[in-house]
Amino acid sequence: MRGSTVVPPPHTGLGLAGKIARAFIDSKLTPLLVVTAVLLGAFSVIMLPREEEPQIKVPMIDVLVSMPGANAKEIEERVTRPMEKLLWEIPGVEYIYSTSREGESLVIVRYKVGSDPNESLVKLTEKLRSNFDRIPHGVSPPLIKPKSIDDVPILALTFHSPDYDHLTLRRLVAQVDDAVKQVPLVAETTIIGGARRQVRVLLDPVRLASRNLSPVGLIPMLRQANRQYAAGGLTSDNREVLIETGGFLRTAEEVGQVVVGVFGGKPVYLREVADIVDGAEEPTQYVLFGYGAAAAAARTDRHVGSGSTAPGEEPAVTLSIAKRPGANAISVAHQVLKKVETLKGTVIPSNVAITITRHYGETAMEKSNELLLHMGIAVVGVALLIWLTLGWRESGIVGVAIPATLALTLLVFYLYGFTLNRITLFALIFSIGILVDDAIVVVENIVRHFHLPANRGRSWSAIAVEAVSEVGNPTILATFAVIAAVLPMAFVGGLMGPYMRPIPIGSSAAMFWSLLVAFIVTPWASIRILRWGKKYSQLTQPVQQGQAQQQTPDVAPGGAAGAGTEMAVAAAAPAQPASQLPAATQPHSASAHEEDFFTRLYRRLMGP
Structure with missing residues (x-):
C-alpha cells in the first residue's frame, strides 16, 4: 500500500458485548424491541395501582x-x-x-x-x-x-342538608350504602353519624301499679311478641305452603297492641301502661357540617351536590368506603362517585348536598403525577447535560435508551406486584442517574472509534461492534458492582425493609436493563443518528477502494447494495486531491477525534 493508506488493526475476537451488538446492530427487530419495551412500560403505568404509600403486609x-x-x-x-x-x-x-x-x-x-x-x-x-x-x-x-391497611377508607362522602334531621339523613345514606356495596372491588363501608330509628317504651309506674304489673314482667312478653317462627307447612297437589307464626314489630302502633297482662278479666295492652315513641335513638355522637366565612363564599371546590350555601352547621352523615386488597384506589373511587351520581334525583333528593371529605384516589393521583413530572424533568436534565458535554446527536442516542430502560423497569414493578407510589417513583428517579452510565460509555467509545484514522473507510457497523466489545467487559463489571452494592438493601427486615424495597429492586432492574439496552439499542441508534448533519458525514468517505473492502471478519457486509455503494465511493476517492480530503485521511495525519466540552474548557482556562 501507499504511504497514505492506513490499515485497520487486525481483529482479535469479540467479547460477549460485541457479539450481542453484532446480532442486533443491523437487525430489523431492534426498533421493534424498543417500541415493544415502551408499550409494555405504558401498559404497566396504566395497570399499576396508584397509592401515596407502599402497602406493607403487617397482619x-x-x-x-x-x-x-x-x-x-x-x-x-x-x-x-x-x-x-x-x-x-x-x-x-x-x-x-x-x-x-x-x-x-x-x-x-x-x-x-x-x-x-x-x-x-x-x-x-x-x-x-x-x-x-x-x-x-x-x-x-x-x-x-x-x-389491615386496606380497612382505611379511600373515600368519604358527607351528606348534609339543613332541611333534614339526623334520622332522615341516616335512612337516606343507608340506601346509598346498599347501592355502593354493589360496586366491584368495594370492601367495607361504614356509616358515621346520624341517628338510628328506635321505638322507645316509656313505662308509667302509676298505671303499671293500677293494673298490678311490674316492668320485669313486661320484657319477656315484648321479646315473645317480637319473634317469628317457622310452624311447618301444608303439602297438597305437589305444592308445599310454608307457615310462619308471629312477626316482628315494625311500628309504634304494633308495639302498643302487645298484650302484657290480664287485669279484671280483660287484656292489658302495652299502650295502656306506657307511652310509645317512634323516633330516633338517644344520640351518642353528633356529625355536623359547616363552612367558615371564607370557605362559604367559594365552596365550589370538591362539591358535587346542591344544597344550601349559607354558612353555619348542618346535620350530616358520612359514608366511608374502603377498597379490597390490591385494587386501584383511583378506579374504585371513580366508580363509586359515578354510582352516587346515578342516584341523584331518585334516592338522593336535590336539597341534599354531597361533599367529598376524603379522596385518597385523588391525592394518590396528584402525588404520582407530580413525581412522574419530576421524573420527566430528570430525563430532560440528563439529556441536556449530555448535549452540553458530548453533543446533540449523542444526547439523542442516550435519549432513546432512557425511555426503553425506564419502561422495562416499570414492567418489573408490575410483575413484582408493586404499586405506583412515591417510593417506586423515587426509585425510578434515582435510577436515571445511574442507568445512563452504560449508554454514555458505549456512545463515547463508538464516537472515539469513528474518529480513529485506522477506521477510515470501514463499515460503521463493524466499527461500532468493535467499540462495544472493547468496553463491554468493564461495563458489565461496573454494572454488576453497582447492583451488588444496592440490592442487599432489599433484604432489610422490619417495617423499613418492605417500605424501601422498591428502591433496590427498581435500581437493580434498571441497571440490568440499561446494560442490555446499551449493548442492543445504543449501537443500532448510534450508526443511524450520528449520520445526521455534517459532523460525522465526512467520516464515511474512504481513502481508497481497498480500504472499503477491509472489514472485520466477524462483521458481515451490509448486503450487495451496501457493498456496491462503498466500492463506488472508494473508487472516486483517488481522484480527489489530497488537500480536499478530510484532515484525518491525509497521509500520516494525527487523530481527528474532536475534543469534548471539558477538554476545550480546560485548555481555555489553562492556556496563556
Missing part, C-alpha cells in the same frame, strides 16, 4: 372477650393474661397489646412483617378454638376481627 388481629359484671383487675387476671400466654405460642407473633377494662378485654396480636394475613388468621383461630375448654365460667367466646 394485625383483634381478639375481644367480654365478661359482664367483672371489674378491670379481675378481667386482667382471669382473661387477659391467660389469653396472652396462649397467643404467644403461635409462631410468627411479634407483638401483643392488651387492654383490660370493666366487663371486657381487648387483645391485639401483631405478626411479623411480611406474614401471610390469611395464614395468620387461621393459626390464631385454630389456637383459640382448641382451647375453648379453658374459658372461665361467665366469659364469652372470643370475637376475632382481622385488621
Whole structure:
C-alpha cells in the first residue's frame, strides 16, 4: 500500500458485548424491541395501582372477650393474661397489646412483617378454638376481627342538608350504602353519624301499679311478641305452603297492641301502661357540617351536590368506603362517585348536598403525577447535560435508551406486584442517574472509534461492534458492582425493609436493563443518528477502494447494495486531491477525534 493508506488493526475476537451488538446492530427487530419495551412500560403505568404509600403486609388481629359484671383487675387476671400466654405460642407473633377494662378485654396480636394475613388468621383461630375448654365460667367466646391497611377508607362522602334531621339523613345514606356495596372491588363501608330509628317504651309506674304489673314482667312478653317462627307447612297437589307464626314489630302502633297482662278479666295492652315513641335513638355522637366565612363564599371546590350555601352547621352523615386488597384506589373511587351520581334525583333528593371529605384516589393521583413530572424533568436534565458535554446527536442516542430502560423497569414493578407510589417513583428517579452510565460509555467509545484514522473507510457497523466489545467487559463489571452494592438493601427486615424495597429492586432492574439496552439499542441508534448533519458525514468517505473492502471478519457486509455503494465511493476517492480530503485521511495525519466540552474548557482556562 501507499504511504497514505492506513490499515485497520487486525481483529482479535469479540467479547460477549460485541457479539450481542453484532446480532442486533443491523437487525430489523431492534426498533421493534424498543417500541415493544415502551408499550409494555405504558401498559404497566396504566395497570399499576396508584397509592401515596407502599402497602406493607403487617397482619394485625383483634381478639375481644367480654365478661359482664367483672371489674378491670379481675378481667386482667382471669382473661387477659391467660389469653396472652396462649397467643404467644403461635409462631410468627411479634407483638401483643392488651387492654383490660370493666366487663371486657381487648387483645391485639401483631405478626411479623411480611406474614401471610390469611395464614395468620387461621393459626390464631385454630389456637383459640382448641382451647375453648379453658374459658372461665361467665366469659364469652372470643370475637376475632382481622385488621389491615386496606380497612382505611379511600373515600368519604358527607351528606348534609339543613332541611333534614339526623334520622332522615341516616335512612337516606343507608340506601346509598346498599347501592355502593354493589360496586366491584368495594370492601367495607361504614356509616358515621346520624341517628338510628328506635321505638322507645316509656313505662308509667302509676298505671303499671293500677293494673298490678311490674316492668320485669313486661320484657319477656315484648321479646315473645317480637319473634317469628317457622310452624311447618301444608303439602297438597305437589305444592308445599310454608307457615310462619308471629312477626316482628315494625311500628309504634304494633308495639302498643302487645298484650302484657290480664287485669279484671280483660287484656292489658302495652299502650295502656306506657307511652310509645317512634323516633330516633338517644344520640351518642353528633356529625355536623359547616363552612367558615371564607370557605362559604367559594365552596365550589370538591362539591358535587346542591344544597344550601349559607354558612353555619348542618346535620350530616358520612359514608366511608374502603377498597379490597390490591385494587386501584383511583378506579374504585371513580366508580363509586359515578354510582352516587346515578342516584341523584331518585334516592338522593336535590336539597341534599354531597361533599367529598376524603379522596385518597385523588391525592394518590396528584402525588404520582407530580413525581412522574419530576421524573420527566430528570430525563430532560440528563439529556441536556449530555448535549452540553458530548453533543446533540449523542444526547439523542442516550435519549432513546432512557425511555426503553425506564419502561422495562416499570414492567418489573408490575410483575413484582408493586404499586405506583412515591417510593417506586423515587426509585425510578434515582435510577436515571445511574442507568445512563452504560449508554454514555458505549456512545463515547463508538464516537472515539469513528474518529480513529485506522477506521477510515470501514463499515460503521463493524466499527461500532468493535467499540462495544472493547468496553463491554468493564461495563458489565461496573454494572454488576453497582447492583451488588444496592440490592442487599432489599433484604432489610422490619417495617423499613418492605417500605424501601422498591428502591433496590427498581435500581437493580434498571441497571440490568440499561446494560442490555446499551449493548442492543445504543449501537443500532448510534450508526443511524450520528449520520445526521455534517459532523460525522465526512467520516464515511474512504481513502481508497481497498480500504472499503477491509472489514472485520466477524462483521458481515451490509448486503450487495451496501457493498456496491462503498466500492463506488472508494473508487472516486483517488481522484480527489489530497488537500480536499478530510484532515484525518491525509497521509500520516494525527487523530481527528474532536475534543469534548471539558477538554476545550480546560485548555481555555489553562492556556496563556
